[in-house]
Amino acid sequence: MTAIATASTGAVPTVPGRDVINVRDLTKHFPIREGVLQRVAGQVRAVDGVSFDIPRGTTVGLVGESGCGKTTLGRCIAGLMPATSGGVYFGMDDASVSRIDTLRAFDVADRSPQLTAEIDALDSRYRIDRMPKRSWRAYRRNCQVVFQDAFSSLNPRQLIVDIVGRPLRIHDESSGAELIQRVVDLLESVGLGRQHLYRFPHQFSGGQRQRISIARALALDPEFIVLDEPTSALDVSVQAQILNLLHQLQQERGLTYLFISHDLNVVQHMSDRIIVMYLGVIAEVGNAEEVFRDPRHPYTEALLAANPSMHEDDARIRLQGSVPDPSSPPEGCRFHTRCPVAVAACGWDVSDVLRVLEERGRALEGLRGVERRTPVEGTLAFETEDEAASVVAELLGDRAPAPMRAAAEVIEARGRDVHVRFPAVEEMSVHAVGHGHHTACILHADDAGPASP
Numbered sequence: 001m002t003a004i005a006t007a008s009t010g011a012v013p014t015v016p017g018r019d020v021i022n023v024r025d026l027t028k029h030f031p032i033r034e035g036v037l038q039r040v041a042g043q044v045r046a047v048d049g050v051s052f053d054i055p056r057g058t059t060v061g062l063v064g065e066s067g068c069g070k071t072t073l074g075r076c077i078a079g080l081m082p083a084t085s086g087g088v089y090f091g092m093d094d095a096s097v098s099r100i101d102t103l104r105a106f107d108v109a110d111r112s113p114q115l116t117a118e119i120d121a122l123d124s125r126y127r128i129d130r131m132p133k134r135s136w137r138a139y140r141r142n143c144q145v146v147f148q149d150a151f152s153s154l155n156p157r158q159l160i161v162d163i164v165g166r167p168l169r170i171h172d173e174s175s176g177a178e179l180i181q182r183v184v185d186l187l188e189s190v191g192l193g194r195q196h197l198y199r200f201p202h203q204f205s206g207g208q209r210q211r212i213s214i215a216r217a218l219a220l221d222p223e224f225i226v227l228d229e230p231t232s233a234l235d236v237s238v239q240a241q242i243l244n245l246l247h248q249l250q251q252e253r254g255l256t257y258l259f260i261s262h263d264l265n266v267v268q269h270m271s272d273r274i275i276v277m278y279l280g281v282i283a284e285v286g287n288a289e290e291v292f293r294d295p296r297h298p299y300t301e302a303l304l305a306a307n308p309s310m311h312e313d314d315a316r317i318r319l320q321g322s323v324p325d326p327s328s329p330p331e332g333c334r335f336h337t338r339c340p341v342a343v344a345a346c347g348w349d350v351s352d353v354l355r356v357l358e359e360r361g362r363a364l365e366g367l368r369g370v371e372r373r374t375p376v377e378g379t380l381a382f383e384t385e386d387e388a389a390s391v392v393a394e395l396l397g398d399r400a401p402a403p404m405r406a407a408a409e410v411i412e413a414r415g416r417d418v419h420v421r422f423p424a425v426e427e428m429s430v431h432a433v434g435h436g437h438h439t440a441c442i443l444h445a446d447d448a449g450p451a452s453p
Contacts, residue, residue, distance in 0.1 A: 045326050056256055061288065096126065192208065274287075298443075392411060
């Protein structure tokens with residue numbers, strides 16, 4: 001096929017597609033090591049099967065609580081850390097995007113050798129961790145990063161002329177007086193000037209250091225910039241200046257941004273599209289105006305309700321509880337442990353039983369151990385039969401969550417043990433609830449459309 005025939009060239013296509021970046025089933029897990037031999041005892045599932053596109057010339061906002069996987073995802077997209085599985089595709093034309101989506105829709109076991117070879121050819125041409133060296137070098141030029149802490153990202157022992165000029169020297173863009181002039185031009189484009197060339201980072205304010213980071217990111221005239229919380233460490237007045245600068249540069253240079261932030265006010269101001277992440281997965285994605293006007297996931301509603309400047313409706317959903325352990329995320333919808341509108345079909349497991357007992361102030365000193373045969377079936381062993389019977393009564397009582405009671409297939413005492421079993425459910429995937437608007441909430445499953453955000 002055409003994709004195989006052209007895969008060996010290794011060049012970025014001359015006819016750009018609609019998207020700068022295509023992320024497909026991206027996963028990043030970090031091993032948990034224990035013991036003297038540091039054996040792997042588990043995995044922290046920081047990013048867990050995320051797919052989305054970043055259209056050319058737009059700003060895509062990535063928002064969520066701390067620890068949801070935003071920064072990890074941004075670093076994987078920028079090529080600063082390898083993905084565990086899935087991939088980040090750069091420079092694909094529209095036909096190749098459509099083709100790779102079609103091919104990836106087949107289960108691995110159902111793929112013929114020809115389909116597998118075609119996927120490998122497209123991956124070798126466009127996937128950043130598999131593309132040839134020449135294409136990888138082009139990607140490094142075209143994808144730059146502005147980090148949250150500008151002071152940590154600038155070498156304190158180098159002058160500004162060396163910091164901003166370093167990308168130009170590495171890529172043999174210029175040297176000598178020409179390099180100095182290009183650095184001056186870059187500094188002037190971010191509101192600084194020639195007088196700042198021979199100073200060190202510690203001689204600047206936080207806002208000025210972030211301007212220097214932006215100038216360095218612009219040095220190679222990139223198409224795409226990952227902005228990782230670029231204003232969170234700045235004063236409010238300085239934040240506005242930096243945001244206006246970023247918007248101006250985007251208009252002048254046709255830049256594409258991935259804007260990572262936990263500040264919804266900033267994201268709303270900057271973004272064309274919004275991606276809401278929770279515990280390593282996408283909860284909702286859509287056009288910024290529509291997501292803020294009509295959120296379709298309880299987590300998005302809770303984030304909006306937590307910002308009083310955006311919504312004053314007291315009836316909106318409020319976050320409750322804490323974020324679950326990312327090494328063992330909840331079954332089904334990962335948000336159901338904190339969701340006040342959860343239903344029986346959201347997915348429940350043995351960990352939910354322990355969580356409910358603890359939240360109700362139940363003393364678990366008599367708990368001798370927990371045996372999990374599967375995530376949704378297990379046995380809680382107690383010291384006495386009375387303790388086991390009391391726990392069952394509490395789990396079946398009115399104080400326990402009604403959706404969990406409705407979902408339970410078995411909650412019963414057998415001697416000193418309490419046996420629990422829930423139906424196994426698949427993890428909730430994103431589905432369309434409007435034009436370009438997708439959510440991963442079962443409450444809107446009846447509106448489901450194509451599942452590609």
